[in-house]
Amino acid sequence: MKHFLTLLDLTREEARFLLVRAAELKRMLRLGERHHTLPGKTLGLVFDKASTRTRVSFEVGMFHLGGHALFLHSAATQLGRGEPIEDSARVLSRMVDIIAIRTYAHETVQRFAEHASVPVINALTDWTHPCQILADVFTYEEHRGSIEGRVVAWIGDGNNMAHSWINGSVIFGYRLRIASPPGYEPDPGLLQAARALGAEVELCGDPWAAAEQADLVTTDVWASMGQEDEQAQRQKVFASYRVDDAVMLRARHDALFMHCLPAHRGEEVTSSVIDGPQSVVWDEAENRLHVQKALLEFLLGR
Numbered sequence: 001m002k003h004f005l006t007l008l009d010l011t012r013e014e015a016r017f018l019l020v021r022a023a024e025l026k027r028m029l030r031l032g033e034r035h036h037t038l039p040g041k042t043l044g045l046v047f048d049k050a051s052t053r054t055r056v057s058f059e060v061g062m063f064h065l066g067g068h069a070l071f072l073h074s075a076a077t078q079l080g081r082g083e084p085i086e087d088s089a090r091v092l093s094r095m096v097d098i099i100a101i102r103t104y105a106h107e108t109v110q111r112f113a114e115h116a117s118v119p120v121i122n123a124l125t126d127w128t129h130p131c132q133i134l135a136d137v138f139t140y141e142e143h144r145g146s147i148e149g150r151v152v153a154w155i156g157d158g159n160n161m162a163h164s165w166i167n168g169s170v171i172f173g174y175r176l177r178i179a180s181p182p183g184y185e186p187d188p189g190l191l192q193a194a195r196a197l198g199a200e201v202e203l204c205g206d207p208w209a210a211a212e213q214a215d216l217v218t219t220d221v222w223a224s225m226g227q228e229d230e231q232a233q234r235q236k237v238f239a240s241y242r243v244d245d246a247v248m249l250r251a252r253h254d255a256l257f258m259h260c261l262p263a264h265r266g267e268e269v270t271s272s273v274i275d276g277p278q279s280v281v282w283d284e285a286e287n288r289l290h291v292q293k294a295l296l297e298f299l300l301g302r
């Protein structure tokens with residue numbers, strides 16, 4: 001049995017296999033070909049935080065695969081009243097076949113996985129958001145071919161998405177440049193561990209330096225879920241870390257722009273960029289569906 005708590009839970013070959021399968025599943029859906037590979041299987045979605053894309057892609061994905069998904073917002077379960085994570089993991093494992101969790105502390109997902117007897121997927125923690133990177137790499141390659149050796153520029157917070165881009169460099173072999181304000185850089189321990197596994201990651205002083213001749217420019221909100229009370233402070237700190245036309249001009253002329261969404265136009269990205277010709281954010285959002293269907297099949301051994 002395998003869990004998917006970070007990208008590093010996959011080998012390079014497994015990750016590649018998932019992207020190939022995602023493309024097949026996408027094609028079958030487009031052609032209206034039935035692909036009920038998980039009949040009778042149930043996915044439990046245990047969420048502590050808000051979600052649009054992740055919830056909908058998992059629920060619709062299970063429906064396409066002939067299975068069923070159960071959305072369990074923790075506030076409406078006994079978890080929200082203090083039932084231990086360990087007990088919840090044991091009980092849910094007796095009833096569902098696979099579980100995806102979105103929560104705050106990464107340790108919560110790890111504890112859940114330790115006590116679950118079915119595969120557990122990280123559907124976002126404060127630490128990482130690995131499902132999103134599968135979709136992002138898939139989207140890049142749909143538009144531009146192999147991402148290996150390409151330059152990805154991350155502009156903004158050293159947050160869960162930045163961490164997953166770092167881990168993705170190990171698995172997918174792109175070069176990553178990160179421009180974060182001082183004090184908001186990615187976790188040095190995670191960075192060191194990824195570098196030891198071969199990640200090529202450079203911390204850059206400013207967004208222009210990071211974007212220089214980049215193949216892909218990407219960013220995320222300045223205040224993530226759970227950081228709402230830091231919003232005003234972060235707006236000041238991150239003011240010069242916005243992806244605007246000037247940043248995109250530093251990148252290659254055929255560079256793409258991505259954002260995991262939800263986005264705040266006028267904060268981390270201007271509308272001219274996110275709604276402009278280099279942006280592939282709607283494909284990126286859709287592709288969550290296809291890659292996660294491949295992931296569900298893979299973890300369930302289909």
Ligand code: CP
Pocket residue numbers: 050051052053054055124132260261262
């Ligand atoms: N990108 C992403 O995970 O979106 P949601 O928060 O809407 O699930």
Ligand code: NVA
Pocket residue numbers: 124125126129159160161220221223224225260261262
């Ligand atoms: N960094 C963001 C990503 C949302 C998909 C957050 O954690 O809120």
